[in-house]
Amino acid sequence: MAFMKKYLLPILGFFLAYYYYSAKEEFRPEMLQGKKVIVTGASKGIGREIAYHLAKMGAHLVVTARTKESLQQVVSRCLELGAASAHYVAGTMEDLAFTEQFVAKAGKLMGGLDMIILNHITQTYLGFFQNDIQHVRKIMEVNFLSYVALSVAALPMLKQSNGSIVVVSSLAGKMAQPFIAPYSASKFALDGFFSSIRTEYFAAKVNVSITLCILGLINTDTAITAVSGKFDLKASPKEDCALEIIKGGALRQEEVYFDHSPWTSVLLGNPGRKIQESLNFRKINVDSILKSKGLP
Numbered sequence: 001m002a003f004m005k006k007y008l009l010p011i012l013g014f015f016l017a018y019y020y021y022s023a024k025e026e027f028r029p030e031m032l033q034g035k036k037v038i039v040t041g042a043s044k045g046i047g048r049e050i051a052y053h054l055a056k057m058g059a060h061l062v063v064t065a066r067t068k069e070s071l072q073q074v075v076s077r078c079l080e081l082g083a084a085s086a087h088y089v090a091g092t093m094e095d096l097a098f099t100e101q102f103v104a105k106a107g108k109l110m111g112g113l114d115m116i117i118l119n120h121i122t123q124t125y126l127g128f129f130q131n132d133i134q135h136v137r138k139i140m141e142v143n144f145l146s147y148v149a150l151s152v153a154a155l156p157m158l159k160q161s162n163g164s165i166v167v168v169s170s171l172a173g174k175m176a177q178p179f180i181a182p183y184s185a186s187k188f189a190l191d192g193f194f195s196s197i198r199t200e201y202f203a204a205k206v207n208v209s210i211t212l213c214i215l216g217l218i219n220t221d222t223a224i225t226a227v228s229g230k231f232d233l234k235a236s237p238k239e240d241c242a243l244e245i246i247k248g249g250a251l252r253q254e255e256v257y258f259d260h261s262p263w264t265s266v267l268l269g270n271p272g273r274k275i276q277e278s279l280n281f282r283k284i285n286v287d288s289i290l291k292s293k294g295l296p
């Protein structure tokens with residue numbers, strides 16, 4: 001009986017809650033109409049496709065990356081496609097001061113913020129890890145630390161709008177991935193940080209959703225050039241991938257899996273982890289933490 005109460009009921013509750021929440025709502029493009037959205041890493045690849053989809057849906061956009069000329073082209077195309085407004089701010093996410101200035105500027109340009117889509121990454125080399133510690137530092141700074149800084153800067157506006165943080169990750173952020181160890185580490189870090197923060201927001205009743213997107217190989221120029229002749233994997237179209245990322249964010253889903261194989265989400269979804277997390281959360285005295293420390 002004690003066993004039932006301690007384990008079976010929470011597990012049953014977890015699955016009921018999971019099915020209830022996952023089948024709640026259907027996506028409609030109008031959900032993004034007039035919404036104020038930031039997209040990082042939007043000068044090419046998946047980020048650019050995300051911007052184009054959002055433009056067609058009538059969103060306000062601020063895009064960023066380092067290359068001004070490409071961003072200019074993305075912005076004019078977004079306006080042609082029907083964006084409510086579109087601006088760019090160029091800069092490097094290696095610079096933490098830029099992350100803060102960028103979010104402030106974007107907030108001013110749009111008059112608020114509903115969604116921030118964190119998507120940029122620094123260049124990754126495919127091969128054996130050869131003790132390049134400086135490379136690990138750079139990857140952690142651009143792929144992880146800047147995501148934390150951007151979300152910190154965006155949170156006050158997102159709280160006001162009941163907004164969303166969308167974090168673009170990879171299969172390599174859920175499973176070990178030899179030959180891109182530093183990249184894999186940075187993507188695991190995103191899961192550790194943002195999945196923990198999601199539970200903190202829940203505990204503190206902060207209504208900002210966090211969506212982690214776990215992508216398989218996508219046919220962007222960068223990825224195809226990097227893996228060609230080395231990894232024998234099937235690439236999925238970047239346009240479809242971009243749309244699934246937006247859908248997941250708009251529906252406030254916790255995780256989005258996008259891969260050519262339907263088994264990926266089943267195998268990497270890890271229900272064991274989710275059960276363990278919910279059992280663990282029940283043992284935390286949230287009220288005393290809320291009282292002792294400032295709220296998020």
Ligand SMILES: NC(=O)c1ccc[n+]([C@@H]2O[C@H](COP(=O)([O-])OP(=O)(O)OC[C@H]3O[C@@H](n4cnc5c(N)ncnc54)[C@H](OP(=O)(O)O)[C@@H]3O)[C@@H](O)[C@H]2O)c1
Pocket residue numbers: 040041042043044045046047064065066067068070091092093094118119120121122123142168169170171215216217218219220221222223
């Ligand atoms: N493609 C795939 O197969 C695949 C698979 C799994 C996950 N993902 C994830 O999907 C996301 C997008 O990947 P992608 O293939 O579309 O990449 P991509 O085409 O190489 O685009 C990367 C973007 O990041 C920007 N960027 C690079 N360094 C930057 C820096 N220091 N500061 C600011 N911006 C910087 C680039 O623009 P500039 O060079 O102009 O700065 C570009 O806009 C990434 O998070 C990636 O990990 C991709």
Ligand SMILES: *[C@@H]1O[C@H](CO)[C@@H](O)[C@H](O)[C@H]1NC(C)=O
Pocket residue numbers: 160161162207
């Ligand atoms: C945000 O959600 C709360 C309920 O959690 C609601 O009272 C409030 O009106 C919402 N604000 C906006 C801007 O949607």
Ligand SMILES: *[C@@H]1O[C@H](CO)[C@@H](O)[C@H](O)[C@H]1NC(C)=O
Pocket residue numbers: 161162207
């Ligand atoms: C959180 O905000 C979303 C979007 O505005 C809203 O649909 C939802 O009802 C809110 N949830 C809570 C618990 O207030």
